[in-house]
Amino acid sequence: MKTRRFTLIGCLIGSPALAASEPLTLDQQIVSAPSVESTTVAEMARYGSKVEVVDREQIERAGPSADITRVLQMFVPGLYVAPKQGPFDYGTYSLLGGRNDDTLIMLDGVRLNNRLYGGIYIDTLPAAAIERIEVLKGGQSLLFGTQAVAGVINIVTRSAHSRDPSGQVNLGVDSFMGRNGDARIERIFSNGLGDLGLLAYVSHNVSEGYQPYHSSQITSTVSDKKRSYEVNTFGAKAAQSLGDDSRLELFYQYSAANLDFLRPDANRRTTNDRVQQIATATFEQRLNPGFSYFVKGHMNDWDTRYTRIYNNTDGSTRTLNHDDYWGFSDWGMQAEGKAVLPGEHTLVFGTDNQWFKGKDDVLKIDNNQAEAHALYVQLRPVIDALPDWHPSIGVRREHLSGGDSATVGMLTSLYDLTDQLKLRGQFGTAYKLPNAEQLYVNEPGDEMGNPNLKPEKSRNAELGLDYTGLIQGQPYSLSGTLFTRRIEDLITIVDAQWVNGDGEIQVRGVEVNGQFQLSDRWQLAADMTRNLSESRNGATLNNIPGFFARSRLGYESGDRMWGAGAAVRYIGTVKSPRDVDYGHYTVVDADAYRYLDGARQHRLSLLLENLLDRDYTTSMDSGARKVQNLGRPFTSEVRYTYSF
Template identity: 65%
Template sequence: MVFRGFTPFSNRPSTLLRMAWGGACLAAADALAAPLALDGLIVNAPSEESIAAQDMADYGAERVVVEREQIERAGPSADVSRVLQMYVPGLFVAPKNGPFDYGTYSLQGSRSDDILILLDGVRLNNRLYGGLYLDTLPTTAVERIEVLKGGQGILFGTQAVAGVINIVTRDARRRDLGGQLDLGLDSFAGRSADARAERILSNGLGDLGLLAYVSRNRSDGYRPYRDRDLTATVSDNRRSYDVTTLGAKAIQGFGDQARLALFYQHTDADLDFARPTSNRHTENERIHQIATATWTQQAGERLSYFVKAHLNVWDTRYTRVYNLPDGGTSVLNDGDYWGFRDWGVQLEGKARLPGEHELIVGSDHQWYRGQDDVLVIDDNEARAHALYAHLRPHLAAIPDWHPSLGVRREALSGGEGATVWMLTSRYDLTRAVALRGQFGTAFKLPNAEQLYVNEPGSEIGNPSLKPERSRNAELGVDFDGDLLQRPATAGVTLFRRSISDLIALDGERWVNGGGRIDVRGVDLNGRWEPRPGWQVSADLTRNWVETHQGVTLNNIPAFFARTRLGYDSTDGRWGVGGALRYIGSQENAQGEDYGHYSVVDADAYRYLDAARQHRLSLLLENLLDRDYATGTTSNGLRQVDNRGRPRTAELRYTLSF
């Protein structure tokens, strides 16, 4: 059902918000912080989301950055999930059946859909079902990954309950034509190939940066179930993938005060869906398209703004064929459609006020619709409109204290809106030690399934749902200095989160029930360079989850930890590394504990020439061939494990030009 005559702001925003927005409109012409340039080129200024993430870290949020060098060491068939699994403290990632597959994600004890995923600012959370679908994102065009922990609903909106993961794509950085070619092979006959080319040109308007890339990953995969868990009706016992991605990015600078950035990515994927029973052929044939256009302008020393439009289109054809016990077959789905459209526009302005206070105000408008012919979801549109403001006062009398205050009003078509707020603070105790904290609220809007699912004979969807609400608190201490006269960093964070107005099924209809989820825990991480070339890092997360009034929360480990030791030669020509990750207790919906396992990975690289144009890289995943589970399912007779990736060797050759 589509809502008619929807008024975006039926509840009046606060006086502070209206005043802030009015001030920004009068300021109307400014570009998100003075653009940072590389060799004087505005085309290489950081993206708006990167600036926002750095700003939030400066004012009390915990920020983790995974750099390109780390991404390179994640293996030739690395998707984004693999990189996150290897490098982000406090984030648990368990790909279901290896690369390019669904997974379980938890940031500081959260549910998967409490984490907001962005690709250059475009939401990747599935608007149809609300979960995280990172299974078709290769890393060939990724420059870095930035993670902001804790509730971040003020600037980023819905689903930023436990944090935000911003995937930043590469920009052109060379005036001469250059790029990279990668070829990879793994021990399960997986093949990967990707190429990238870039160049910065000058024209009458300014500098134009152009970048294009292509990626192909293909494998017949491994057997994700043990022989004893497969029924006799299974004929397809491997989980394969075939993913092709094409992308391009253009950034046109206009002098040194403005730029226009255009981005487009097209992914064509054929993904197997493995089953332990009856499976003959189950496949998702997917087309995923993402496009953005961003105008950024610096109108003076104290005023800046950006305008961003985005489009996220997901189209899937689902086929499912079963083997019957008598030898025949049954076609349950034959190219049935499911997918969604997510589009929107965001305007944000930043003003430096008298007294050096900083004010950010913005508006965020989103529309989305989803359809599923398998689980019947009506093709109806939902809309969300928001105003937000973030004040960062400058206290000259206390120069080491950096506080901020933010508020956001979000209105949803048909359902009840949400008003959230956040206080953050960072205090520099010394040059090496800082105290930080956050306290505030966040929210999660209902997805298309919850709003509009309409199975024959019943109306399960509820267009009047209101958002889930959360209250978040984090307190942490960071160290960035020397340990025994060698560089070291460390951090400890105490966190607490309470989520209410949970959306759940009440019989045959989605409702906001009376259940509640409470999470508390501690997150520790550290890194040290004991000698030149050597690095050692470790992190651990311990959380306690309490559910109330019949709520269940499964598959989230109560404890997990990682440690890594690496060495890079003094001339930078070669390096080796090893990592150990341990997962503690992890229970499924049946109360069975399938955790308590350790996995060892190792990697190495070698440049073949002094100019560092030719490189060989090796990844050994699950070096000790540990048999472990990433989840559980039923084979019709009993619960069985989804088997994690067995020992796998991946070799990659890289040519840079």
């Protein structure tokens, strides 16, 4: 077993162990040396990109039955997240003023944004399977391709860490009679090839849910008034070292879910029955101290059966959809190398290839297949005359079958003004390829695709300062980022036709966050983001908050046997596509934990969500009426954890 450290220049919200005089580090035991791939996000922090990391402790604090959406909502500065109707549902996302699909979300480097509709689908990912979440901010199309316009969220699954059999079992319940449970087991073995790490996990989440509409907005023909869900997941990972410098990793995850898709009119039953399978195979090798590479293949297969049954006013029912299919398959192959050149300059280069097909029985799409192929290169020079400057420069070329091509460039810079003060910045272009719906949808009079669409292009710039220091011997950190984005060829609908809009749309704003270790026992974290966007020729950007802020105060006992915390988040103006302002709300949450034994094998956790039981709107229904989707009312959740 080898222990490696990767360095991140970022902020770990609420971590009491953050040393102010040192950059944030992640200690991780893995089988064989760390890969080029596993450190891609971390390394970008060393060259001027802003990285945030949510660790396992924070994931557990987010709630006993937390899905990934809630974890992101609570702990990532600059990221606005609003789950539509509670846990395990679609959400609205905005990172640094971006739109919902301006952020690329990956699971262990596998793209989860699909090429059928371009949306973000993480509503069936169980938090129990996640080791940490890495958020890379700003335009990142150079290394990650389409949709990385405002940033990248990389969800990292757990790996085996122990040579002895170990694991964890969790059981929980909430005040809406929701039930959740998960289990994990892992072990590292030695064999003739090297170390073999094996890990497997299962999770189960089920709830009748809550009523996500005001009673006055539900028609008398509605019989199903609560949004329920059931999500079951199994996953496994195997990592085999091949000597000291090579590694093979295999990963597979299967999720099956029955998810309500609630409606305020005539609804009797509307469900998505879903199966998602994700598989990856990665080979990594360090040929010598100056060259390493990885090759990765992936499969992301999504199958949904959609059922919609309505009640008629005479008491009868009508079936609009019965097990209608929609889904997609995404295969990919990526290869990336890293070479250290004479003079200690580093060259990163690679190819990224994706093959996609999809089908929808409800929405007619004439061509449901696509390919995208890219080449990219990045130079990270070392300038002897400026030892405190850490720049990078790169270019990427991507071609989409049946569509246009995109070329982007990126320049990043990190300058160590002092040991405590860092100046960072990045400037570059990003792009978003049109998806299959935008290119080929064929619903005359309602929505028509345009095979001549060009990719959206944006020019992005971020400038920030990061400071770490001590107050009365306790560490603290402050960070501020100014950002601006100019979008050209905006893909939008005009008179039921998908087109590239004229002119530019500008987005700009500021994000500020800080973490303070007030004493050995008290911690404080706070962040705020201000977004400003300008429309051009009638095109606007919707569902982006003009202002939002969060703060969290935490306490841990001296022996770390128990702890508690409270968090407040405020959301300002948010405009829907129909120009309805549904923001202006404050939500208060609280959590606590207690270990029951000195060996810390038994623990109880408590979450109180929406402590003041305030009504607040997460989104507006897109139908003819202005109907509000409400966030969860006051909910208490308790969980028992056994670790071995």
